[in-house]
Amino acid sequence: MSYLVAVADHGTLAAAASTLHVSPSAISVALDELERTLGVQLTLRRRAHGVQLTPAGRSAVTRGRRLLRDAGELATSLGEVAGVVSVGCYPTLAPTVLAPWIAALRGRHPRTRVAFVEDDQDRLQRRLLDGELDLAVLHDHGLSPDLDTEQVAANVPYLLVRRGHPASDLAAVADEPMVLLDLPPSSDHALAVCRELGVSPRIEHRTRSTEMVRALVAQGLGWSVLAQPVPDDGVARVPLPAEPLPVVAAWSRAVTRSPVVLAMLAARP
CATH class of the missing domain: 3.40.190.10 (Periplasmic binding protein-like II)
Incomplete structure (x- = not known):
């Protein structure tokens, strides 16, 4: 049942297997056995299309979550x-x-x-x-x-610039292009920090990956405002006077x- 719930959460056998530290084939065998035991089809498994739950499967996942919680509570009650x-x-x-x-x-x-x-x-x-x-x-x-x-x-927001950039505050990069982490609410927060410090950024690149933000900034293709750590490879952080x-x-x-x-x-x- 925990395998079924994991597949429902992650959408594919491979992703569920990675989280559970078992092989995809082990999960597939377990699902087959669960379907045989219950006498009903719970999933539709198609190569390259992930796993879809049948109506019975969705019901089983909802009840399975309760069963797993109850099992945990039983173990807890025993010490x-x-x-x-x-x-x-x-x-x-x-x-x-x-x-x-x-x-x-x-x-x-x-x-x-x-x-x-x-x-x-x-x-x-x-x-x-x-x-x-x-x-x-x-x-x-x-x-x-x-x-x-x-x-x-x-998380305290900071200005991310290419290593060696002379900027000491946001005003120093106001005329340069910005690399925006386009993943709300991070993007909303970064733009709010810019407004709060009197800068209207010219957004040149948007990405949903912090690693891509770091890579673009390290290449000198812009600056960014982040509130989560990234590796220091090729970049430098400048503290900003903004609320965490x-x-x-x-x-x-x-x-x-x-x-x-x-x-x-x-x-x-």
Whole structure:
């Protein structure tokens, strides 16, 4: 059942297998066995088209999530926190916030497992509210009032320039092209920082990848404003006098947090 839920979360056998640290063939065999046991087709698996859930499969995933949570609570009641927590994460926060958090949770509670997906902020909020995710790591920007949050970090915005660039503030690059991380709310925040500091940027390049932002800036093709770390290869950071952008763990107010979710919140490094 945990394999079925992982496939539903990730869309392909390969992506689910990577998260679960098993082979795609192991997941395929497990799904076949689950369908035989239940006597109903749960998935449509077509080469190069990923995995689609049948109506019965969607129902099984919804009930399966409850079963997995119940199993974790049973283990907890017997003295040890165990089970799966489904976590969504805004892509730029995954390496710096989520990865060490997973390690901290597993260090305290070896029988837990984190099934995570990366997605944009709007879709992650919808998946929280639909009960598909237990938690999500997000920027505290434009969040639904139906979510509860707990701050877990704060990213300080900075100017990113090519290494050796003489800029000491945003005004010094105002006439040069900008490379925008076009991934809301990061893009909204970067442009708001520019406005706050009196600069109207001339956007030359847009990308949804922080690594591409770094690469373009390192090549001297523009500057950027970021609020998340990138490697220092070929670039330099200039601090900006702007408010930090809070990072929060969010969950649906309508869903009771399970023991494994509470354990993850408590394990935050």
